Amino acid sequence: MSIGNLDSQRLLHNPLSQKIERTFPFSGLRVSGGGRGLCMTTVYLSDVKNIRISSGLNGHTREPGHISGLWFDFWGSDQSLIVGQWINQVGLFEVAAEEQIANLVICRSPPVYVSSVTGPKLLDSRVTGLRLVTSGGAKKELQLSTADNISEEHYSTNPAEALVGLH
Numbered sequence: 419m420s421i422g423n424l425d426s427q428r429l430l431h432n433p434l435s436q437k438i439e440r441t442f443p444f445s446g447l448r449v450s451g452g453g454r455g456l457c458m459t460t461v462y463l464s465d466v467k468n469i470r471i472s473s474g475l476n477g478h479t480r481e482p483g484h485i486s487g488l489w490f491d492f493w494g495s496d497q498s499l500i501v502g503q504w505i506n507q508v509g510l511f512e513v514a515a516e517e518q519i520a521n522l523v524i525c526r527s528p529p530v531y532v533s534s535v536t537g538p539k540l541l542d543s544r545v546t547g548l549r550l551v552t553s554g555g556a557k558k559e560l561q562l563s564t565a566d567n568i569s570e571e572h573y574s575t576n577p578a579e580a581l582v583g584l585h
Contacts, residue, residue, distance in 0.1 A: 460584065466490055468490070469511040470490075471488060471548065472485065472486045474503075478505055484546060485502075485560075487504045488502060508562065514552065521549075521550060522548070523548065523550070524547075525568050526545055526571065527546050529543045
């Protein structure tokens, strides 16, 4: 099964008692290396130990009210993965060894227009906050902006789907 898709073949041929894997988007990302962690566009959410949260800074592509990247540490591994741009740590979510991420909410600002040499340009919405709930019921939240019109994308583990990755 490919990342980011519900495989209709599996939906048709698997009994409901088997979970269908599901991932979700975190747009505008590139793959690159360097530093202590590896910058990726995909991360699997099993055995997550910590999620560090980075915001932008004035003069960067992401401003202080926007989440620029997520740094994942894993139980039983020295390898860290960074999704997005690592600029300035503003938060840390810890996940107990026996727990998994069961619910995730991504908060986004509305898309904005900016001036450019070629004229007005529509930018993607920016991630302004995250909320998660673990399988043990622990709740974590970080909201960097209280702007109006924040939209929320909800992703949850349920009897038919499991949160397996961020893509």
